[in-house]
Every structure is written in structure tokens, then in C-alpha cells.
Amino acid sequence: MKVRVTVMPKAGVLDPQGKAIAQALAGLGFEGVAEVRAGKVLMLDLAETNPAAARAAGEAMARRLLANTVIESFTVELA
Amino acid sequence: MKVRVTVMPKAGVLDPQGKAIAQALAGLGFEGVAEVRAGKVLMLDLAETNPAAARAAGEAMARRLLANTVIESFTVELA
Secondary structure, three states, X not given: OEEEEEXXXXXXXXXXXXXXXXXXXXXXXXXXXXXXXXXEEEEEEEOOOOHHHHXXXXXXXXXXXXXXXXXXXXXXXXX | OEEEEEEEEOXXXXXXXXXXXXXXXXXXXXXXXXXXXXXXXXXXXXXXXXXXXXXXXXXXHHHHHHOOOOOEEEEEEEO
């Protein structure tokens, strides 16, 4: 079962990578880019076949390893 | 208008970051993780208000800067 974990910096947390991308886009001539936030996406291929259990496993992995919950929030979706 | 660009390594392209995460999950006792693929997600806040134009802008930015289309594929969604 495939599970997608998306990890984003929390609102209010500085995101220098996103800022750099926004500046680079402006430098390339793309106008009207108000903000860029850069996050990670992890596609997990799990042996688990129960959707609820797979989602729960993804959340446990995100909390334990994939996200730093002090500064990042995460969402888990079945994919 | 918010646009989400998701960038993933193409199938067949080695993904050492994903491999390292899979090994770390196994080391933490998470079983049944067959594969992890690690990608990026960029949330763009654009001044553009037309959905089709915002999506087209996101695709142009992905092709030009956000993704390396030799080894990465990307998807663009309105968010």
C-alpha cells in the first residue's frame, strides 16, 4: 500500500530554501510570486494492506523520523 | 492563488535519500517498508487569479527551475 507523507515548515517558521527559490524565480523573470514554501514529500511503499493501518503507520513514521514536529507539520494520505 | 508543485525522482533513478530513510525506518523497528522515494513539494503563492494561468505558470516554473526533468518528474496542482 502506498502512503504519501508531506512535510512542510510550519507557518511562521523561516524557510530560507523557499525564499531562495522565490528570489531565483524573480531573477528568471517570473513575476507575481508572493511566497514559496519548500517541503518534502515521502512516498512510502508499505507491505501493510489495511488502509487505516497503513495510514496509522505513516503517521507514526512521520512523528518518529520523517518530520521535526517542532518546526514542521505533516499530512499523511493514501496514494 | 496557491499552486503546489511536487517533484519526484523518476522511476529507475537512484534515490539515495529515500534508501537512507527506508534503512532508518527499519532501524527504528518499522517493518514492511518496501521502498521510500523522497521528493520535494513547493507551495507557490502566486498573484495570478486565473486557475488555468496559475497552473501554466507553475508548470513553466517547474520546467525552468524547480525540477531537473532529466531525472525528476513533476506534477502541478491548484491548492
